[in-house]
Every structure is written in structure tokens, then in C-alpha cells.
Amino acid sequence: MPLPKAELHLHIEGTLEPELAFALAARNGITLPYADTDELRKAYEFADLQSFLNLYYGLMAVLRTEDDFADLADAYLARAAAQGVRHAEIFFDPQAHLARGVGIGTVVEGLGRALDRWGSPRSSEAESGGEAAHGISTQLIMCFLRDESAGSALETLEAAKPYLAPHGPIVGVGLDSAEVGHPPAKFREVYEAAAALGLRRVAHAGEEGPPAYITEALDVLGVERIDHGLRCMEDPELVARLVRDQVPLTLCPLSNVRLRAVDVLADHPLPAMLDAGLLCTVNSDDPAYFGGYAGDNFDAVREALGLAPERLRELARNSFTASFLEHDEERRARYLAEVEAYEFGA
Ligand code: ES4
Ligand code: ZN
Numbered sequence: 001m002p003l004p005k006a007e008l009h010l011h012i013e014g015t016l017e018p019e020l021a022f023a024l025a026a027r028n029g030i031t032l033p034y035a036d037t038d039e040l041r042k043a044y045e046f047a048d049l050q051s052f053l054n055l056y057y058g059l060m061a062v063l064r065t066e067d068d069f070a071d072l073a074d075a076y077l078a079r080a081a082a083q084g085v086r087h088a089e090i091f092f093d094p095q096a097h098l099a100r101g102v103g104i105g106t107v108v109e110g111l112g113r114a115l116d117r118w119g120s121p122r123s124s125e126a127e128s129g130g131e132a133a134h135g136i137s138t139q140l141i142m143c144f145l146r147d148e149s150a151g152s153a154l155e156t157l158e159a160a161k162p163y164l165a166p167h168g169p170i171v172g173v174g175l176d177s178a179e180v181g182h183p184p185a186k187f188r189e190v191y192e193a194a195a196a197l198g199l200r201r202v203a204h205a206g207e208e209g210p211p212a213y214i215t216e217a218l219d220v221l222g223v224e225r226i227d228h229g230l231r232c233m234e235d236p237e238l239v240a241r242l243v244r245d246q247v248p249l250t251l252c253p254l255s256n257v258r259l260r261a262v263d264v265l266a267d268h269p270l271p272a273m274l275d276a277g278l279l280c281t282v283n284s285d286d287p288a289y290f291g292g293y294a295g296d297n298f299d300a301v302r303e304a305l306g307l308a309p310e311r312l313r314e315l316a317r318n319s320f321t322a323s324f325l326e327h328d329e330e331r332r333a334r335y336l337a338e339v340e341a342y343e344f345g346a
Pocket of ligand 1: 056
């Protein structure tokens with residue numbers, strides 16, 4: 001049985017496996033510029049964030065209907081459940097779909113169908129002892145593309161209003177896409193508007209961008225978690241602040257290797273970050289592209305960094321501590337109790 005965990009840094013569009021991409025392309029009469037899934041998988045060789053993003057946005061062309069988004073989320077949740085994910089806060093990129101004529105309603109209604117299906121325990125699986133016996137609680141976080149204008153982000157927030165919590169599934173806003181040259185302060189106004197609507201706030205910062213972007217995301221955007229945040233380690237004063245305030249960092253180790261933020265996993269600063277007292281979590285980012293889902297990331301850091309079982313338990317505990325579950329503390333306590341009771345195998 002896998003260690004129970006929450007997934008806090010997961011782009012649903014980044015769960016599009018080559019097989020599903022081809023199936024959706026066929027269903028929608030779209031011809032992909034790859035002969036087959038093998039050729040597509042070979043294209044998953046990236047030099048940096050931008051080369052990844054180019055492929056990622058290109059492949060989204062196959063996502064057109066509510067059914068497509070429902071199938072995408074269904075496939076992700078099945079894999080996540082099998083890897084011990086109990087709770088997932090899922091990013092999506094409304095602007096990337098709107099640019100192709102796919103409205104936010106299509107995206108949210110489609111995703112929502114799958115999220116609802118997985119929201120409760122699966123009794124048939126439980127009876128058969130299947131690995132996906134557990135349900136998964138989920139929330140959506142809409143990300144603004146930081147290489148688009150602040151005005152476009154504001155329009156996107158406006159369009160999302162029918163789908164916001166507490167009536168809809170969107171609980172927060174995030175900031176993603178090409179980081180360098182697009183500092184957080186560009187989005188001050190839209191984050192203020194999001195806060196006024198009662199939304200939670202996160203932002204990618206310190207992945208390829210400098211530590212100053214992390215500070216700016218905290219000070220100017222008022223974010224409650226930092227996505228990635230790896231480069232905080234270059235600034236001891238910033239580390240001290242993140243430790244003092246226990247600001248969660250949603251690290252994505254396999255992503256960092258594939259996008260060359262670190263050379264090899266054995267060089268990843270995760271152990272030093274935990275030793276420093278940072279509230280680190282381990283997540284999968286874009287698992288179809290980066291070589292693994294949440295459990296695969298846990299397995300990879302355990303092997304490459306020699307993390308002891310109690311370190312892995314700490315990471316799992318952190319994932320629930322950092323979750324936006326304030327509306328359901330009983331649920332959080334249940335998940336945390338499961339983490340404490342977990343027995344590691346030999
Ligand atoms: C992303 Cl790894 C990463 N960084 C920034 N934006 C993204 N969108 C999807 N994956
Ligand atoms: Zn990301």
C-alpha cells in the first residue's frame with residue numbers, strides 16, 4: 001500500500017499521456033505532427049522550461065470538449081489514487097484553452113464530472129481490494145499565464161466567476177508559464193481582486209526565476225504557498241523567512257531534472273531544504289512529460305537521495321498541512337492520522 005499523500009502541484013494538462021493524446025486527436029478529427037506515440041514520446045526531450053512549454057501548449061489542441069476534459073481528469077485520478085493520493089489541488093490554464101476557442105465553462109464542467117466521480121470512496125474497488133479503493137477530494141486552482149498581459153488575467157478571473165468556491169470547484173488562483181522576465185508584481189491587481197473574492201493564492205516562483213521573485217510573490221501578491229521555490233536556497237535571509245513563516249513549497253523533483261533545474265536527482269537540494277526546516281512537499285508538476293506521478297516522485301527521491309522512512313512521512317504530513325482544507329479540518333485530521341499510522345514495508 002502506498003504512503004497516503006496530497007498532490008498540490010499538478011497541471012491537469014500535464015497529465016496528457018501520448019496514448020490519450022492520440023485517442024482524443026482521432027475523436028476530434030485532428031492530425032498530430034507525430035507518426036505515433038513512440039515518436040511523440042521521443043519529443044519529450046526538453047532543454048529548458050520554454051522548450052517544454054512549446055510542446056505542452058501544442059498538444060493541448062486535442063482538448064476540445066467537456067468529454068475530453070472529463071477523460072483527461074479521470075485518467076489522472078485513477079493513476080493518482082493508485083499511488084496513494086487522497087487529496088489533489090489541481091491547476092488548469094484557462095487562457096491556453098480560450099486562445100483555441102474553448103471556454104472556461106467547457107473546461108470546468110468537463111473536469112468537474114471526473115472530480116465528482118472520484119469524490120467518494122469506490123465501493124466496488126474496496127470490495128475487491130483494488131488499489132483505487134479510496135476516493136480523492138479535489139479542488140481546482142486556475143493559473144494565469146504570466147507571459148500574457150495583466151489585463152487578460154483580469155478578464156479570465158471575470159469569466160471564472162460562475163465557477164468559484166463556495167458554489168463552484170475553483171478555490172484559488174496561481175501563476176505559471178514562462179517565468180523569467182515576468183515578475184510577480186505584474187499581476188498585483190488581479191491577485192488583489194482574487195483575494196477580495198475569497199480565493200486562495202499561490203504562484204510559481206524560483207523555478208527558473210531568481211529568489212527575488214519568491215519574495216515578490218509573498219509581499220506583492222500575498223501568496224500562501226510557493227510553487228517550486230527551489231532557488232530560495234540562494235538567499236539565506238529568504239530561507240530564514242520561509243522557515244519562520246512555514247510557507248509551504250511545492251517541489252517537483254522529477255520536473256527539476258527534466259527541465260534541468262538540477263543536473264541529476266542525486267544533486268537535488270530537498271534533503272538540505274528539509275534540514276533547514278523548510279515546509280517542503282513533493283509533487284509531480286506535469287507527470288506525463290516528466291516521468292512520473294506523485295508516488296513515482298516519492299520513490300525517486302527515496303532512492304536517489306536515500307531518504308529515511310521518517311523523512312518520507314514528514315513529506316506526506318507536510319502535504320496535508322499545506323493543503324487548502326481549512327473548510328474541512330476533520331478531513332485533514334483523518335488524512336494526517338492515516339499518515340501517522342502508515343507502516344513502511346521492508
Ligand atoms: C509548468 Cl513546470 C511548469 N512551469 C511553469 N509553468 C508550467 N505550466 C505547466 N508546467
Ligand atoms: Zn508547475
